[in-house]
Amino acid sequence: MAKRKQDNSKLVAAASYFVLVFPVIGIAIAFVVYLFGTDSYVKYHALQSTLYGIVASVVLVVLNALPVVGGILVPIATFLAFVLWLYLMYEALQGRKYQLPYVGPIAQSNS
Secondary structure, X not given: OHHHHHHHHHHHXXXXXXXXXXXXXXXXXXXXXXXXXXXXXXXXXXXXXXXXXXXXXXXXXXHHHOOOHHHXXXXXXXXHHHHHHHHHHHHHHOOOOOOOOOHHHHHHHOO
């Protein structure tokens, strides 16, 4: 039974990153998982996912607003955000708490 609960926690934690496929709705869903979650592992990943989604969205919007440089940097930033997103899901499925700089400690202290 404990193994099943642990596996479910890993899946829910990874799903809190997966929902970022839908940026605004995904951030909201991850935040709801954080608010109503009871498992500290799930709450940690849900809050880190929420903060990561917000930061990534803001960075991409700001880069998109830059006339010339934005056109060059947006595809690079989008690719890097995608790779990091995949890595965060992988770490959650493995049962590890990978901590992002800045947002990771916030998620850790609030989960």
